[in-house]
Amino acid sequence: MNEYISSKKRERIDKIFKFSIYIITFTILIPLFLIFGFIITNGIKNISIEFLIKNPVPVGETGGGILNALIGTFILIILSSVLAIPFGITAGIYLSENSNKKYAQYISTFVDVFQGIPSIVLGIIAYVWIVLPVKKFSALSGAVALSIMMLPTIIKATEETLKMIPYSLKEAAYSLGVPYHRTILKVILPAAFSGILSGTLVSIGRISGETAPLLFTAFGSNLLEWNIFKPMNSLPLLIFNYAKSPYPEWHELAWSASLVLITIVFLFNLLASIGEKKWKIKF
Template sequence: MSSYRFRIFKSKIISIILTLVALASTVPFLLVIYFIVKNGISVINWEFITHLPKPVGEPGGGILNALVGTVILILIALTLSVPFGISVGIYLAEKSESRVSFFARLITEILQGVPSIVVGIIAYLWVVKPMGHFSALSGGIALGIMMLPVIIKSTEEILKLIPREIKEASLALGVPYYKTILKVLLPAGLSGILSGILAGTARIAGETAPLLFTAFGNPFLNFNILKPVSAMPLLIFNYAISPYEDWWTKAWGASCILVLFVLTLNVITRLISSRR
């Protein structure tokens, strides 16, 4: 009886210790969020979001060019990576034992571990040098390359979870193979694929290194994807290393917006994954 009580006591002690460790691991994250929001929330207002930056020394101004540039870069990255990533994920799920799948899976895992600055250099050599100038297109390609592993893995894993009976039933009814993929398997795994796309978007939203070699930055509002554009991470980087206090303040405000955006994407991804 005493040994039984001792085991229960030991189990409760271990549970308490694990709970405290889990709570302690969130403290640095909460402190970072608090510090960013504390310094940046006071800067955010309507003018800050809807106006372009003003020259040094003039009060006011905003980050509209960076907001628009970030949206353009993300849209380009999604356009390039989502169809290709989903297609590769489908192939890996359907032909998981083939030699091509083995090498494709290996390359995906390697690509997932490549540093972002290396991806930026690759995009510079592949796109910027042949074009002869920086552009939003080159930045979107770099970010799209970074999104690919997340989309491929999420698509493959979710399609593997779908029971084979669903696919076999569709084929048994005479539905062509490609229609079975497009109208049966993909709709069944839509929530998982969507969560992978959102997770990939959250990953690239705060990347700075690839954009230094590709998008480069632009103080003006630009919608032409063949010309340089600004982005939130680029603006934060340039403002943070500047000697002007007003730019430091704007960097805090931009950081606050970017962090809240990434947090929102992660929360949506978790909600979709939990409902899946």
């Protein structure tokens, strides 16, 4: 009899266990919601259409918006995507196609390590490689730093998705006399579309909030700038500059800009999960 806990006691332990799981999870959520709440309550009051479509104004003047940073952020995102996606997908294909080769395995490990490099280091690298030689801050150099940040995520997403695709699909194409390159481009990549898409969107979400790599590259600007060879503002830079300024009005603007930035990041992540579900292919 001693070996068995009575059923009543067992039920009580079960209940306590379940209850503590709820409590602990809830406890973790509290700071998360506090942060959101804090940003929303501080940021919401300055949010208006004006805020989104006007450029910043000098200290002392009221009003002013974040249009230049918003546009800068999107230009940087597009630019770094254009740079990172082709290389990322190609590298991902290489890794999954040669997954049994030593060489590819080393590269794969290297990519994992790469993911852990602090973003500021990448910023410095872009600074040394691009900004110093041409002696000019530019959006392009910022995009290079960001695209290097995007690469590991895209490579990994591509590699993992491609590895999930059964060999039988490739065989199906081969058996129809389809050459290797067409098999990859017309059969394998479309089948992996959802995974690659969501990997890319997640990586965009990640870089859109990055400040450090942009400090020595895109640098920031108070003007609305379209030229990618000139310094350009972005939301995180704007927040960084406003937040460390001594003016309370700018602090308020920084809160509002944070709210906008968080919304953008959230949207990218939402798109990633919607896209993944929508185009997901089951094998």
